[in-house]
Amino acid sequence: MPTLTVTRRLHFNAAHRVHNATLSDAENRELFGKCNNPNWHGHNYLLEVSVTGPIDPKTGYVLDLAKLRDLVERELVSHLDHKNLNLDVPFMSGTNPTTENLVVACWKVLEPHIEPARLRRLRLWETDNNYVDYEGE
Amino acid sequence: MPTLTVTRRLHFNAAHRVHNATLSDAENRELFGKCNNPNWHGHNYLLEVSVTGPIDPKTGYVLDLAKLRDLVERELVSHLDHKNLNLDVPFMSGTNPTTENLVVACWKVLEPHIEPARLRRLRLWETDNNYVDYEGE
Amino acid sequence: MPTLTVTRRLHFNAAHRVHNATLSDAENRELFGKCNNPNWHGHNYLLEVSVTGPIDPKTGYVLDLAKLRDLVERELVSHLDHKNLNLDVPFMSGTNPTTENLVVACWKVLEPHIEPARLRRLRLWETDNNYVDYEGE
Amino acid sequence: MPTLTVTRRLHFNAAHRVHNATLSDAENRELFGKCNNPNWHGHNYLLEVSVTGPIDPKTGYVLDLAKLRDLVERELVSHLDHKNLNLDVPFMSGTNPTTENLVVACWKVLEPHIEPARLRRLRLWETDNNYVDYEGE
Amino acid sequence: MPTLTVTRRLHFNAAHRVHNATLSDAENRELFGKCNNPNWHGHNYLLEVSVTGPIDPKTGYVLDLAKLRDLVERELVSHLDHKNLNLDVPFMSGTNPTTENLVVACWKVLEPHIEPARLRRLRLWETDNNYVDYEGE
Amino acid sequence: MPTLTVTRRLHFNAAHRVHNATLSDAENRELFGKCNNPNWHGHNYLLEVSVTGPIDPKTGYVLDLAKLRDLVERELVSHLDHKNLNLDVPFMSGTNPTTENLVVACWKVLEPHIEPARLRRLRLWETDNNYVDYEGE
Numbered sequence: 001m002p003t004l005t006v007t008r009r010l011h012f013n014a015a016h017r018v019h020n021a022t023l024s025d026a027e028n029r030e031l032f033g034k035c036n037n038p039n040w041h042g043h044n045y046l047l048e049v050s051v052t053g054p055i056d057p058k059t060g061y062v063l064d065l066a067k068l069r070d071l072v073e074r075e076l077v078s079h080l081d082h083k084n085l086n087l088d089v090p091f092m093s094g095t096n097p098t099t100e101n102l103v104v105a106c107w108k109v110l111e112p113h114i115e116p117a118r119l120r121r122l123r124l125w126e127t128d129n130n131y132v133d134y135e136g137e
Numbered sequence: 138m139p140t141l142t143v144t145r146r147l148h149f150n151a152a153h154r155v156h157n158a159t160l161s162d163a164e165n166r167e168l169f170g171k172c173n174n175p176n177w178h179g180h181n182y183l184l185e186v187s188v189t190g191p192i193d194p195k196t197g198y199v200l201d202l203a204k205l206r207d208l209v210e211r212e213l214v215s216h217l218d219h220k221n222l223n224l225d226v227p228f229m230s231g232t233n234p235t236t237e238n239l240v241v242a243c244w245k246v247l248e249p250h251i252e253p254a255r256l257r258r259l260r261l262w263e264t265d266n267n268y269v270d271y272e273g274e
Numbered sequence: 275m276p277t278l279t280v281t282r283r284l285h286f287n288a289a290h291r292v293h294n295a296t297l298s299d300a301e302n303r304e305l306f307g308k309c310n311n312p313n314w315h316g317h318n319y320l321l322e323v324s325v326t327g328p329i330d331p332k333t334g335y336v337l338d339l340a341k342l343r344d345l346v347e348r349e350l351v352s353h354l355d356h357k358n359l360n361l362d363v364p365f366m367s368g369t370n371p372t373t374e375n376l377v378v379a380c381w382k383v384l385e386p387h388i389e390p391a392r393l394r395r396l397r398l399w400e401t402d403n404n405y406v407d408y409e410g411e
Numbered sequence: 412m413p414t415l416t417v418t419r420r421l422h423f424n425a426a427h428r429v430h431n432a433t434l435s436d437a438e439n440r441e442l443f444g445k446c447n448n449p450n451w452h453g454h455n456y457l458l459e460v461s462v463t464g465p466i467d468p469k470t471g472y473v474l475d476l477a478k479l480r481d482l483v484e485r486e487l488v489s490h491l492d493h494k495n496l497n498l499d500v501p502f503m504s505g506t507n508p509t510t511e512n513l514v515v516a517c518w519k520v521l522e523p524h525i526e527p528a529r530l531r532r533l534r535l536w537e538t539d540n541n542y543v544d545y546e547g548e
Numbered sequence: 549m550p551t552l553t554v555t556r557r558l559h560f561n562a563a564h565r566v567h568n569a570t571l572s573d574a575e576n577r578e579l580f581g582k583c584n585n586p587n588w589h590g591h592n593y594l595l596e597v598s599v600t601g602p603i604d605p606k607t608g609y610v611l612d613l614a615k616l617r618d619l620v621e622r623e624l625v626s627h628l629d630h631k632n633l634n635l636d637v638p639f640m641s642g643t644n645p646t647t648e649n650l651v652v653a654c655w656k657v658l659e660p661h662i663e664p665a666r667l668r669r670l671r672l673w674e675t676d677n678n679y680v681d682y683e684g685e
Numbered sequence: 686m687p688t689l690t691v692t693r694r695l696h697f698n699a700a701h702r703v704h705n706a707t708l709s710d711a712e713n714r715e716l717f718g719k720c721n722n723p724n725w726h727g728h729n730y731l732l733e734v735s736v737t738g739p740i741d742p743k744t745g746y747v748l749d750l751a752k753l754r755d756l757v758e759r760e761l762v763s764h765l766d767h768k769n770l771n772l773d774v775p776f777m778s779g780t781n782p783t784t785e786n787l788v789v790a791c792w793k794v795l796e797p798h799i800e801p802a803r804l805r806r807l808r809l810w811e812t813d814n815n816y817v818d819y820e821g822e
Binding site: 018020023031032033095096097098099100101103104128129130131132133134137 | 687689690691692693694695735740743744745746747750751
């Protein structure tokens with residue numbers, strides 16, 4: 001059967017502060033500017049989850065996107081939506097919540113649950129003008 | 138000269154918590170659910186500023202949108218972008234930062250600066266799926 | 275309290291055929307062209323529900339948009355999504371399902387449920403390039 | 412029959428220069444800055460044509476949007492698309508091609524052709540961040 | 549000459565029903581839920597056609613996108629737009645019209661017509677929230 | 686550290702004319718049609734700049750997107766925005782300004798400035814319906 005990549009997009013809204021706890025406050029301000037605001041700021045994040053595999057001849061799907069959506073909502077969105085990325089999210093604990101670090105953490109959470117197809121790429125939009133792609137190690 | 142309405146769109150990213158300080162924590166949780174998260178959440182806000190007036194025959198503009206953009210950035214966006222709407226914004230002090238209360242506060246700040254044209258409408262998008270319109274008293 | 279208009283956007287996917295049952299097949303083909311395909315075609319519809327009212331001083335909301343969303347999903351979207359507008363939708367029975375007739379039917383279903391605020395406008399997008407606005411009688 | 416407003420969106424790409432021929436070059440540079448570049452610049456314009464009227468009980472349409480599209484393409488888009496607004500467009504001759512002046516000129520061309528429904532509003536987007544609305548005299 | 553990938557986006561609106569004719573009705577309902585509605589539903593599909601090749605030094609194009617658009621409209625869109633994917637489309641006959649199966653069928657139709665450049669990828673959006681990519685065998 | 690690709694989107698508005706100076710006017714008209722209008726036309730271009738590299742453990746960034754934005758604005762956007770691509774842009778001098786040739790020229794200008802990460806892809810949208818990708822030699 002042909003191999004394709006299917007993508008589902010999901011949204012979550014969160015607060016964060018870009019901050020490296022191993023640096024001084026002055027260094028953080030210098031490095032991160034307004035993104036280091038100690039009172040937080042936030043974004044409407046958009047996550048694109050792409051999964052690759054052959055078409056299942058029974059369903060005509062690579063995988064059922066409704067099931068993929070439910071999986072991503074349970075494993076990721078429910079932990080991220082209307083949360084503070086620095087304070088509320090167990091799998092981000094101790095991590096500077098840049099888009100890069102967030103998308104790598106999401107990969108680690110999600111990847112073991114995708115089967116028999118495999119996770120191909122996560123794309124995370126922080127605003128309409130910037131996004132990050134991660135394809136695993 | 139014909140009268141038209143011109144609109145400029147601007148973006149800001151902010152954290153907030155929907156919270157009524159005159160109610161108990163339990164009442165706030167009951168009323169606002171996940172929007173009441175004490176650790177905040179956030180949004181990419183999109184503000185549309187609409188101004189009505191006749192075309193100036195010298196410029197062919199109702200007003201110079203670059204000047205309108207600079208005005209809105211100085212009076213509103215610089216106070217809102219990468220801020221906490223509950224803690225950091227003087228003109229929101231003591232106000233529950235719902236989209237409705239935020240757009241009314243923005244109107245009060247901006248309206249005196251729009252002349253000779255007049256402010257016609259502010260539209261504030263909190264996400265791609267909801268927005269609020271205010272046209273003044 | 276200031277009066278504002280708040281809008282929630284919702285999606286549904288449906289099949290339809292533009293067809294006037296009081297006309298002959300030939301007249302229908304002549305009037306409606308490819309939109310009259312007897313085997314149906316379909317759209318991703320986008321509905322914008324706009325409600326006007328004063329801000330409730332307790333909540334800071336005109337109304338709770340999560341409750342509005344639940345109401346519209348129960349009264350409209352659950353009857354329209356993944357349905358055939360000519361065959362499956364009780365409140366469209368006997369009606370030629372143009373975007374115009376559909377938005378008027380949606381108004382009649384939804385309007386009695388909006389209170390104390392009042393329904394101000396329904397905007398229904400059939401494609402990215404056309405939409406219809408209805409504001410009641 | 413209920414009265415509604417239907418809207419069709421159309422695109423055209425054009426070059427222009429914001430320039431008032433009754434002023435000196437220095438005054439034009441001062442007033443219009445980079446928009447006065449004597450070598451032109453350009454935009455992907457998006458025009459939204461809104462027409463109001465009752466639903467025709469025979470068709471279920473306010474008017475046939477395919478016919479409205481053909482009308483706007485013949486009367487406006489064919490004269491504007493891949494053109495220079497200062498040099499190539501008869502109905503803009505002698506006019507400073509700001510978005511405001513352009514939308515008023517489009518109204519004058521289009522309005523006599525809309526019947527029995529009537530032209531309600533033209534919205535012209537110059538970029539994703541600014542647009543102009545004109546509703547006639 | 550440098551090698552690039554150029555992409556043209558095209559739209560079509562169609563009805564379909566996700567259904568595997570080799571399974572029972574009960575199995576189809578179980579597998580596909582509301583997507584199996586026997587009365588059909590539909591979508592506004594968006595197809596992105598990506599073609600790779602060197603820049604032609606005469607034209608400065610990989611290929612003329614107006615010609616690519618005409619080709620895709622003739623070979624694909626004219627057979628899909630305002631059609632029923634289960635009933636009306638010869639190249640989908642006997643195929644369960646999931647987005648995956650549809651994009652593979654489109655590839656088989658289109659690929660022989662692309663030359664001297666070669667078809668690189670088809671991306672098919674079924675809604676704003678999901679799409680499928682196919683890059684051939 | 687994991688390797689990711691980060692993307693920043695930037696806008697510019699420009700006039701151009703597709704024209705091969707080594708061909709006759711008649712050949713140019715035949716090859717390029719309305720895109721060859723001697724009085725120019727124009728577009729709102731959207732440029733996506735994608736850069737690949739490991740996460741810097743100090744910042745949590747592949748690179749600071751605000752610095753990337755400033756770099757692209759200085760090296761590219763300031764030379765392209767509100768300009769004529771045939772007449773005003775030194776790095777396009779003597780080049781037929783198709784989207785393909787423009788994106789290759791942008792790569793040559795930008796690539797030496799990206800370090801220690803490396804430029805991975807430039808995507809240039811000419812309209813909402815077509816874009817070109819270049820990934821270097």
